[in-house]
Amino acid sequence: MGRSDLERLSKEELIELVLRLQRPPKTSRTSSKPPSTDRKEQRERSKPGGAKLGHEGHSRMISDTPDEVVEHRHDRCSCCSAVLMVDLPGEAISLHEQIDLPAVKPRVTQHRRLAVRCRACGARVVAPVPEAARRTPFGPRLHAVATYLKTFQALSYERLQAALADLFGLTLSQDGLMNLLRRAEVVASDETGVRIEGRECLPPGVPQPARRRASGRGHPRG
Template sequence: MSSAVESASCEDIRAVIGLLQRQVAAAEARAEAAEAQAVELAAANERLTARVAELERRLGRNSGNSSMPPSSDTFSGPQKKPQAKSGRKRGRQPGAGGSGLAMAEKPDATEDHVPAACTGCGQALDKDDSIGFERRQVRDIPLTTVKVTEHRAHRCRCDCGVVTTSPMPGEVAASPSSYGPNLHALAVYLLVFQHIPVERTAILIRDVTGAEVSTGWVASLLPEAAGLVEDSLNLIRALLVLGHVLHADETTTRIGTTRRWLHVAVAARGL
């Protein structure tokens, strides 16, 4: 009887131990799954945090803190608070210094306007009858029109029979008809400094000067100008390399429909 009870108790204990072992194994499996899930959630949270930061950065961009045009600004960002009115009237304040266009002491040209006849008796009047005048000055630019200059290199025969030909000036191209250095300089200035596209540069030159330049001619000037400044660029590169402090920056521009970056390097002015 005692042996049977002891055997039953051992089997119950083994059954309980087995049940506990299975429960422990299940708990360990759930812990491993929870740990794996926590790792995945942490990675997802990191990705979402980076995504939110990027979206906030993009949302905060506007024409005031980036290269975006003003037309791309939206009203989703923080709006400026209306400034309190100062009580002053609009425009120049009493006592403020003037900023109008001052008259030149020595004008380039003078035109005298004299009345033709007296408004009283009708007698003819001229400049000798003037007792004073009112001055007004006008600033304007002369009408710019393309001027065609023909260069003729003459051949001269000496008494000895030898024919000598005068060379053409150095600025005259070898082709029968060409554009001069002033038009070259204007086109390069508009392209490089003012960032005007090739086609619009050709249109502007045609409208302002009357010279019927082609887009192909305008586009060909950049390699020519680059060759002329190559020595200067090499000197600038050498000075930048030798500089102790160098400031580097970049800005955007568009060539056609493609966005490009312009890289800038600046050294001390004393170099």
């Protein structure tokens, strides 16, 4: 409706037009229309789904170096039932890949110190303490995984204990996990206390003055 059309309207017609424009659109909330009509109108106004015209599709790349290749072929001809020998050349008509994680289980290396008797002089010679026995019994990979889950994924000690048990079959106490993280090279923590098997403890990496302040045993100020 143009300006000239509006000028030809009477006062009552203009008022009716303004009131009609101010009314909200009829929906199931503002009228007796069923809710199904709302969804139909929304579908009519909505844009079609899927990629836009001219969009270049992307798909997962097929691996050039698969760990295992399984070939599937018929052992008999579907037309004459003749036996199809396994040495017949085949043509790959499709490729399908299945990606999975390898089974992970703890690898335990046991170091045994041996004592032997010298045949020349009869002395009992004991092997020196290996370097592995001087450190924590947990290896660097376990340190890295525990630190990642505790620091970056913000797992509590209880959930970290459950995660290591569920994922790797490791049975570690929460005290053992705290000692493990205490010996890690990098530990991100503040002075907030944590609960270890029902006890209030300070996290590893908190300096000793902070531990004294948190426990209330700090020196009184002068």
